[in-house]
Amino acid sequence: MKRIVILISGRGSNMAAILDSNLPIEIAAVISNRGDSAGLEIARSRKLPAFSIEHKDYALREDFDSALAMKIDEFSPDFVILAGFMRILGIDFVKRYSGRLVNIHPSLLPSFPGTKTHRKALEEGVKIHGCTVHFVTEKLDHGAIIIQAAVPVLEDDDEESLAARVLEQEHRIYPQAIRWLVEGRINREGNRVLLGGKSGGALVSPEIEPR
Numbered sequence: 001m002k003r004i005v006i007l008i009s010g011r012g013s014n015m016a017a018i019l020d021s022n023l024p025i026e027i028a029a030v031i032s033n034r035g036d037s038a039g040l041e042i043a044r045s046r047k048l049p050a051f052s053i054e055h056k057d058y059a060l061r062e063d064f065d066s067a068l069a070m071k072i073d074e075f076s077p078d079f080v081i082l083a084g085f086m087r088i089l090g091i092d093f094v095k096r097y098s099g100r101l102v103n104i105h106p107s108l109l110p111s112f113p114g115t116k117t118h119r120k121a122l123e124e125g126v127k128i129h130g131c132t133v134h135f136v137t138e139k140l141d142h143g144a145i146i147i148q149a150a151v152p153v154l155e156d157d158d159e160e161s162l163a164a165r166v167l168e169q170e171h172r173i174y175p176q177a178i179r180w181l182v183e184g185r186i187n188r189e190g191n192r193v194l195l196g197g198k199s200g201g202a203l204v205s206p207e208i209e210p211r
């Protein structure tokens with residue numbers, strides 16, 4: 001069974017969706033950069049090894065990254081899953097886990113990298129918004145896209161209602177992406193992710209049909 005380390009920063013709802021998805025994985029550890037993350041409590045309630053490495057304890061980003069990598073490497077994971085992990089990771093960290101490090105982002109990348117994605121989507125007046133699971137590269141919120149889900153932006157949406165509609169889809173596509181990863185079905189040709197040799201991987205919600 002593939003070993004997974006999940007990195008979180010807060011609520012942990014994507015982590016919980018992964019735990020609830022009956023995936024053929026072993027969650028080796030959950031690590032947060034904040035000791036008060038609700039997600040750590042969820043992990044502990046499920047008897048998973050859960051740790052915090054406080055980013056505030058490190059003056060230098062590289063030192064935090066090194067401490068995090070040392071902890072991760074104790075568990076020899078096949079994949080490192082960023083699930084609402086809100087720290088920018090440095091180039092050495094990203095290189096160390098290249099091809100094994102994936103993230104979920106609450107927008108249809110490459111639109112709206114960074115934070116406050118739902119606000120930006122509303123401000124720009126887009127009609128379609130969504131979420132993306134992608135491999136992590138040194139460029140923030142960039143990297144080969146594994147799966148995306150789209151949702152409509154409705155006229156009476158505010159940030160909260162839009163975020164909730166997107167989050168529902170996040171909870172569907174992240175477990176799906178991890179399933180493909182651990183089943184070894186993901187191949188890459190440059191920036192394109194190919195599933196079992198077939199092109200594609202992006203699925204439009206609400207009808208997500210696993211292939």
Ligand code: GAR
Nearest residue numbers: 010011012013014083084104105106
């Ligand atoms: C999710 O919406 C996730 O996509 C986002 O943070 C939220 C975490 O929620 N991640 C990012 O913005 C990363 N740039 P969760 O802790 O309930 O999974």
